[in-house]
Amino acid sequence: MRTTQRTSGDVLIVDLEGQLVAGTGDEELNRLINQLLGDGHSKIVLNMAGVRRMDSSGLAELVAGVQLAKRFDSAIHLVKPQGTVRTVLEITRILPALDVHDTEEEAVAALS
DSSP states (O other): OEEEEEEETTEEEEEEEEEEOTTTHHHHHHHHHHHHHHTTOOEEEEEEEEEEEEOHHHHHHHHHHHHHHHHTTOEEEEEOOOHHHHHHHHHTTOGGGSOEESSHHHHHHHHO
């Protein structure tokens, strides 16, 4: 999985590309979220538009990251989960428990 980071005001936007699957993307996501929270970022948007696939391990790390952020009085919002990624979030009934937005602008506004 590849990531790029940029900011919009005090919100950090992380573009994710690749797969959030066991053994690769899930571990990278865990490290990334821990690093961002450790660096003091409290408003994070994960742009999921480039994530092609997510399995149960990737889902578990995503949920764990969101919960960890809440414990640090921080927030992680998702934007643009598409295709099979959105399907996984819907089938597992996790989608309503997450802050998910259709556009980056909506996500940034929700965190500002």
